[in-house]
Amino acid sequence: MYNVFLRYEQSFRHWVDAGFPEINPLSRDYLEHLRRDDVPRHLWRHQREAVYRAVYSYEMLQIKDPLLNIVTGGGKTAIIGAIITWLKLCHDVHKYLILCPNTIVRDRLEDDFADARVFREFEFFPQGTEHYANELGLHLLEAGSTPQGILENGIVLGNIHQLYQSNISGRRNLAFMMNYVDQLAIFNDEAHNTPAEEYDNTLFALSPKCKFRLDTTATPDRADGKTPDTKMIYEYVIADAQSEVPPIIKSVVVYQPKLTSVQLxxxxxxxxxxxxxxxxxxxxxxxxxxxxxxxxxxxxxxxxxxxxxxxxxxxxxxxxxxxxxxxxxxxxxxxxxxxxxxxxxxxxxxxxxxxxxxxxxxxxSTEDERLLAGIIGKRGKTLAETRKNLERKLGLSKASGLLP
Incomplete structure (x- = not known):
């Protein structure tokens, strides 16, 4: 996929080095806030770079539909959280639709955005604006949920299929957003890999409401062979992540035992x-x-x-x-x-x-066992946090049976 940002690399680098001039002053202050290192958990260098490029593309180049090509494990969720904060503080956007292709990706996003966790952990909101995190409640598009939650929460998370007009709940969800949401930002986390005409139709229907759209992916080429309809502004691939110190993603090490000692x-x-x-x-x-x-x-x-x-x-x-x-x-x-x-x-x-x-x-295996497997070993997850996540997903009694 062609990187449209290549022609702007030199100007962009000068812009960063000069302290983000010629943009919305609120945006400049926010980007300076992200540069802080005196926080318990700060963005990696490439994550900050991704946010800088998104802001530069939007405010300097009028690119309102960028795509970030970032390796799996490169922290795309934190980038989404940082950009949501920027849009809320600097561009008066208060509704965010996060689309994903399947329940595995959705569960990961749910863990990070429930209780505004990603915003609080990274301290994205500068001092004096922390209360805005309280407006970023999470509504899940899932079986049994009512569309009223779309209005009551700042972030709406769901599989792209849950907005398709080919099913009753999808038509209801899409109609509710079209009728009652003024403007929104859309985040596609790998959802472009859903090969279906309805994918394009759904995003086209939402386009009049969409002030900003960001695609995040490790595989920019669509599953149906078509080129994504967004503009790639950043590439951070496996080699980049492995060259960091310490490496951001795991390197594969193969140990081959002597067959004389281990006869399979x-x-x-x-x-x-x-x-x-x-x-x-x-x-x-x-x-x-x-x-x-x-x-x-x-x-x-x-x-x-x-x-x-x-x-x-x-x-x-x-x-x-x-x-x-x-x-x-x-x-x-x-x-x-x-x-x-x-x-x-x-x-x-x-x-x-x-x-x-x-x-x-x-x-x-049962769905409960699969769910437990999905959270084993997650970075930063204490037993108490794991139990809380399971209680939210399964209820107190089931969670108690899975954990000590």
């Missing part, structure tokens, strides 16, 4: 047939292509050795998290199995032999 063998419990890893190539190829549901299970001895190696690496990563990551992330062991029976065998061994508390999640 598998057994089919239904037939009793036993194979070495060299004899499983055809089976693995079928699994990868989704052509078969395998029943092969790793034999106990090689599984035990593999888990031992993995746990050694886990301890190593814990030390790295403390020394390099300054405790900003938690290390977890994620085990991928070739089938449900194999996964259950690995979970049993981790629990019974290695005494490692293990959560088993498969296609047979």
């Amino acid at each position: 063998t598998y057994t089919n419990p239904d037939t009793g047939e036993r194979r070495t890893v060299d004899e499983m190539d055809d089976e693995f190829e079928k699994i990868e292509k989704g052509l078969t549901a395998t029943q092969w299970v790793t034999d106990p001895d090689p599984m035990r050795k593999q888990i031992g190696i993995a746990l050694d690496r886990l301890e190593e990563q814990k030390r790295r998290a403390d020394s390099i990551g300054y405790g900003m992330y938690n290390s977890i062991l994620f085990v991928v199995a070739i089938c449900i029976k194999d996964a259950k065998a690995a979970a049993d061994m981790l629990n019974d032999e290695f005494h490692v508390n293990t959560l088993l999640v498969t296609e047979e």
